[in-house]
Amino acid sequence: xxxxxxxxxxxxxxxxxxxxxxxxxxxxxxxxxxxxxxxxxxxxxxxxxxxxxxxxxxxxxxxxxxxxxxxxxxxxxxxxxxxxxxxxxxxxxxxxxxxxxxxxxxxxxxxxxxxxxxxxxxxxxxxxxxxxxxxxxxxxxxxxxxxxxxxxxxxxxxxxxxxxxxxxxxxxxxxxxxxxxxxxxxxxxxxxxxxxxxxxxxxxxxxxxxxxxxxxxxxxxxxxxxxxxxxxxxxxxxxxxxxxxxxxxxxxxxxxxxxxxxxxxxxxxxxxxxxxxxxxxxxxxxxxxxxxxxxxxxxxxxxxxxxxxxxxxxxxxxxxxxxxxxxxxxxxxxxxxxxxxxxxxxxxxxxxxxxxxxxxxxxxxxxxxxxxxxxxxxxxxxxxxxxxxxxxxxxxxxxxxxxxx
Ligand code: UDP
Numbered sequence: 088x089x090x091x092x093x094x095x096x097x098x099x100x101x102x103x104x105x106x107x108x109x110x111x112x113x114x115x116x117x118x119x120x121x122x123x124x125x126x127x128x129x130x131x132x133x134x135x136x137x138x139x140x141x142x143x144x145x146x147x148x149x150x151x152x153x154x155x156x157x158x159x160x161x162x163x164x165x166x167x168x169x170x171x172x173x174x175x176x177x178x179x180x181x182x183x184x185x186x187x188x189x190x191x192x193x194x195x196x197x198x199x200x201x202x203x204x205x206x207x208x209x210x211x212x213x214x215x216x217x218x219x220x221x222x223x224x225x226x227x228x229x230x231x232x233x234x235x236x237x238x239x240x241x242x243x244x245x246x247x248x249x250x251x252x253x254x255x256x257x258x259x260x261x262x263x264x265x266x267x268x269x270x271x272x273x274x275x276x277x278x279x280x281x282x283x284x285x286x287x288x289x290x291x292x293x294x295x296x297x298x299x300x301x302x303x304x305x306x307x308x309x310x311x312x313x314x315x316x317x318x319x320x321x322x323x324x325x326x327x328x329x330x331x332x333x334x335x336x337x338x339x340x341x342x343x344x345x346x347x348x349x350x351x352x353x354x355x356x357x358x359x360x361x362x363x364x365x366x367x368x369x370x371x372x373x374x375x376x377x378x379x380x381x382x383x384x385x386x387x388x389x390x391x392x393x394x395x396x397x398x399x400x401x402x403x404x405x406x407x408x409x410x411x412x413x414x415x416x417x418x419x420x421x422x423x424x425x426x427x428x429x430x431x432x433x434x435x436x437x438x439x440x441x442x443x444x445x446x447x448x449x450x451x452x453x454x455x456x457x458x459x460x461x462x463x464x465x466x467x468x469x470x471x472x473x474x475x476x477x478x479x480x481x482x483x484x485x486x487x488x489x490x491x492x
Contacts, residue, residue: 222264279418378405
């Protein structure tokens with residue numbers, strides 16, 4: 088099948104760990120790769136955010152990336168991209184109508200891509216599949232006045248859920264959120280993300296570490312909701328351990344990063360500054376070596392639409408302590424493949440970390456069970472097969488009933 092994947096701000100070619108580059112970039116890159124491997128003809132459409140980018144990139148993974156001219160050819164925070172989505176959609180519509188390649192299905196990632204995609208698809212009679220990745224209603228609930236999403240996001244998300252031919256949800260929690268939003272349950276299919284099992288495996292290189300000191304690793308973008316503050320606040324409960332934080336801007340830019348500075352100040356205030364190490368952004372290919380260097384991974388977000396890092400750690404045979412939110416509540420089976428604690432509760436987190444670090448047998452049991460779980464449920468191949476079947480269904484139905492909204 089010819090599959091268009093639309094990911095307006097999250098290019099599969101981007102550097103990860105920076106503020107707007109995270110799980111969605113990885114997801115799109117891995118999914119496109121897995122679909123190409125299944126024999127599909129995949130094109131990813133992402134916004135041109137630098138002048139020097141070529142129009143078309145043929146990746147070694149077998150899919151193509153098209154840089155869409157929509158808005159200025161420079162980095163723009165994702166919350167300021169909405170005004171350019173009309174242009175993005177018109178450009179795709181023009182390509183699909185007048186070019187020599189029209190997709191059988193268009194799969195939009197994130198609500199703004201959804202807007203551009205519905206715009207293009209309704210003019211070219213292409214069925215639309217939508218993955219939200221994150222929801223405005225959840226962000227508003229947790230961030231309140233700090234939420235910089237464009238006004239109207241929640242309304243657009245509601246409308247998109249009705250306009251799309253199929254909505255892919257990534258965890259149980261998202262089903263409930265979308266039902267509350269007014270998206271028909273009959274449109275939703277649960278297809279969790281995968282994890283790259285060649286990159287994330289128990290054997291392979293390990294970054295050097297102090298063998299005498301237990302290592303707690305936490306990974307993610309330097310944003311408040313990732314809960315690094317709670318991890319730092321939990322450290323006094325685990326007196327011997329070091330805490331390594333991977334992600335954020337590249338190491339040389341950390342001293343200028345406001346969030347990194349606040350985190351360092353917090354570590355000083357908690358008396359743990361000598362045990363907290365901020366590493367900055369790490370290239371994706373090196374992530375496995377960091378996971379494998381840890382005794383456990385902690386993923387302590389306040390909320391998490393999916394959460395790739397716990398799965399990546401699980402695939403590396405590293406036990407996880409996670410907060411009981413979003414996709415983490417599905418991927419970590421409490422007491423079997425890891426421990427779940429309430430979000431924003433550094434006391435509960437500290438107790439869980441202390442207990443697990445002190446219990447080698449439990450860590451080993453969690454790691455073994457986690458590896459089984461990842462292998463049986465979270466492969467990208469399985470994800471691509473499931474989505475391939477969904478695309479085939481909407482493409483057939485879509486031709487009979489034009490996906491016009
Ligand atoms: N990541 C990375 N380098 C870093 C930090 C993160 O490659 O320095 C990757 C990490 O391995 C994971 C993704 O970025 O694949 C983060 O995804 P997650 O779902 O945890 O969070 P999101 O960024 O989507 O909120």
